Amino acid sequence: MTQQGVRWTADQVLALAPDAASREAAGRLATAGPWSEVGSTDGGTVWGVCRGGGGGPYRTVVDVADASGPTCTCGCPSLRYPCKHALGLLLLWTGGDGAVPEGEPPAWAERWVTGRREDAEAAAGAETAETGAAETGAAGAETAETGAAGTEVAAGTAGDASGSVSRTRDPVAARRRAERRAERITAGATELEQRLADLLRGGLAEAEQTGYAWWEETAARMVDAQAPGLASRVRELGSTASSGPDWPVRLLEECALLHLLDQGWLRRDRLPQDLAATVRTRVGLPATADGPAVRDQWLILAQYDSVDARLTTRRVWLYGTETGRTALLLSYGAAGRAPELTLPVGLSLDAELSTYPGGGRRRAALGKRFAPPAPVEIRPKGVTPSQALARYGSALRDDPWLESVPVTLEQVVPVPDGDSWQLADASGGTALPLTPAFGNRAGLWRLVALSGGVPVQVFGECGHRGFTPLTAWPAGPGQAVSLT
Template sequence: MTEQGVRWTADQVLALAPDAASRKAGSKLATAGPWSGVASGEGTVWGLCRGSGGRPYRTVVDLTGPAYRCSCPSRKFPCKHALGLLLLWAGDEGSVPASAPPPDWAAQWLSDRRARAETRRTPAEGGSTTAGPADPEAARRRAERRAERVTAGATELEQRLADLLRGGLVSAEQAGYGRWEETAARMVDAQAPGLAARVRELGAIPASGPGWPARLLEECALLHLLGEGWLRRDRLPKALVDTVRSRLGLPGTADGPPVRDRWLVLAQHDTADAKLTTRRIWLHGAESGHTRLLLSYGAAGRAPELALPVGLALDAELSPHPGGGRSRAALGERFAPPAPAAFRPPGVTTAEAAAGYGDALRDDPWLDSVPVTLDRVVPVPDGERWQLADADTDSALTLSRATRDRPGLWRLVALSGGAPVKVFGECGHRGFTPLTAWPEKTGEAVPLC
């Protein structure tokens, strides 16, 4: 098929939406009525969408990204007009015909975007693709000063944890959340945002339900281990030091050699707090067999710009980040638009998934979960909980509490219909969180989040 002939499914387009409201609004624009001048060509789809003003919105999508440009005032990426245009293109083949080169307004954006991408790929003088610091000595001094602040913060945190245990865990319930927030602020001052985030999580545990003292003690132990890991980092292997640094929130960059592969987009899901939206995109390499994580961020109220359609494959390079047991990578050069993939990731049993998480904890004791694809599992109720039970063994994994409150659970149950399915998700101490599923024999990937 030609580049323009590779059309995505509606589910793959809707998986790019930043939220449910955008999915709903974009679906309403997936008809020819509000559109004019719609066409595709050169890896691009464009069109004019009638809006509330006198001028139609100019919307263009670069399928190689995908990337989006719309003249509407929305702060969402992609906006409802880009989603509607992609849904129109993904539907009836005749609704978005192939055309001559795009109009000037679309061609200019496309040219500027690809020129910037080419500039980033062009090696700087000396053969490096990444510009180094302007003053290496100044950068070294800054790193040393930050390390000193982090050391002071970790030392102070160790003392506060000792005071908590000396006074008894009941004191944590009586002190309220303000004490934890003040400690977290001290960790922010120490330039250790990872420690601050974990301290804030501790503050939510006291009086959170039956068994909270045991949960608090477990989390205090992990926080103590992280602080001690930093303070005694000179005794640790490099991979574990890299993991400690990343858990503390210290900056790091991809340092491994780039790996070119056909990367299947396994899942994409967002988590948000008051300050930041974090997007997690899981990829699986057809040749390398590696499963890698891309992280993208958006300010509060804004979706991250990076979005990839679930179930399609991306011909691209990924560079891994340092750290023992970590699977994070940076997306490098992309060589073609995302295209349909005939392969699926290999799967394991639920027992093997649980054992794999246990093995990963040796390299990263603070690891919440690992990416896992389960083969031939069936969602079954277990009282108030749900499990994924192996169709061929007597083992099962309990679904995480967060999953039981999502509509994706019922989508998974409907897809299965009591028959085995292949499921990709995250397996950890809170249970298994399903993110994508495939029917056992054939069929497209179904996003569950």
């Protein structure tokens, strides 16, 4: 339950699903038929018993008023979180047709909610005490945590790149470790420069003949040099070769960007502070959210996952309704597991954020939360397509390797453009092409149906490949619609 007794929408519930299969299964459970003993409280608890097909019934409880985000428990054996039963129960609850009446929770539901909240309070108290002790006993110590979109975790490097938060009581030893790692990265970047030069000297046609093994071997050398960011870009180069029409052009462009990153690292002492921090992050060095904590009502703009063989990366975009800032939260799940951070799109979160170093300071760490997500009528400020392109161009000055920037387009209409689609300015100005990948998603048809030829407001990512819509709002009053 959100503030003022307002229920979530179905889109906000489905945004919590870890994958498409869970969303589909939850839709089948969003009817009263499989459920019994359902109910809810104004305090934010929803419960029910689902008739299961593999050994049920399953007791399901969801606490949507937890300040740390919605939590749930279910008797089913599913490894997905939230499971289909929790999502189906929430979808049934969002209907608001009396299918989930308000009442007193049964003992089994009350025990779980009470225990969950007591554990959360105890954990918060322990974390506060531990943080205070660490700050007192380790003044001036370094903090190492996962950086650069989790590349250390993905690469599986050891030592300083363990991907976990570590504090040392010996700043001299920490500085020596940092210096040794910097030397290894420098050696790796120098070797990579030579390999790129050999590739270009022999001609890009050779890249088609060498196959992927050469790129993978080069990436492994960068992992050995503790530069997982360089390794990730090398692997992308390997997938670009022979990847379709005009692949030599794309490969040359990516080689140029990798060369630029190499040179940025080798000459990092001559760069402005923010650009040097961006280079360190792109190479794969850990970073700390050292920006001051900023409290705001953060509108949850979008949430989506990127999955590879090593890691699931969840991106959550937030918009400060008072500061007007847009921030990115990153969360990770290893070995096919969904990341823990889950925030419902369209609601707002009263919380503190601290930014990471680098150009633009978009990425942030979520700090203290003061209340559970709640509805808000405010929408982010929008710009025209031409202004969105100008914003991306300006951002490239601070981070030349930036794939895209977060942008809200105001008064745009989705229109077909041959075999693809674009978002056209309703005033008759410019238009932005949609990225090819989005054109194959169901989100495109949700956007077209929401618009119906009428201008809408769309939040997404604008980059050199086009615009990727993530969330849209109707022309008049209405809730945010997730397009991911």
